[in-house]
Amino acid sequence: MIVYDLACRPAGHVFEGWFGSAADYDGQRARGLLSCPICGAADVAKAPMAPRLSGTDTTPAFRPEVAKAMLAGLARAQAEVLKRSDDVGDRFAREARAIHDGDSPDRAIHGSATPSEVRSLSEDGIAVMPLPLPVRPPGTDN
Ligand SMILES: [Zn+2]
Numbered sequence: 684m685i686v687y688d689l690a691c692r693p694a695g696h697v698f699e700g701w702f703g704s705a706a707d708y709d710g711q712r713a714r715g716l717l718s719c720p721i722c723g724a725a726d727v728a729k730a731p732m733a734p735r736l737s738g739t740d741t742t743p744a745f746r747p748e749v750a751k752a753m754l755a756g757l758a759r760a761q762a763e764v765l766k767r768s769d770d771v772g773d774r775f776a777r778e779a780r781a782i783h784d785g786d787s788p789d790r791a792i793h794g795s796a797t798p799s800e801v802r803s804l805s806e807d808g809i810a811v812m813p814l815p816l817p818v819r820p821p822g823t824d825n
């Protein structure tokens with residue numbers, strides 16, 4: 684398996700494509716089987732290679748242990764962030780607005796919000812960020 688960074692030409696969306704071999708990529712491209720997952724454009728080419736973090740490895744290969752380690756790192760990082768922020772539950776939208784308006788102490792918070800609450804916050808210039816991983820309510824582990 685090899686993975687290429689691909690980009691659609693109309694919009695420049697970059698995404699990863701997985702192929703059995705370099706010839707497999709050439710074949711799929713020649714037959715017009717490649718398309719951008721974001722906008723659907725079929726005009727796709729290899730993106731300029733970004734520097735890889737993995738040292739001397741010139742053929743990007745999928746290594747499950749790397750993906751697993753990244754996910755574990757992400758989970759740890761998220762746990763750290765959550766530990767240092769207040770869980771305001773479903774009062775998230777109200778609390779985020781109160782902090783923004785200066786009615787509540789400035790601090791990091793997390794909680795849940797409906798899509799329309801998130802939309803209304805961002806319309807008012809209040810930055811909210813979805814968590815990378817789902818949060819399990821306390822007590823539901825295992
Ligand atoms: Zn695209």
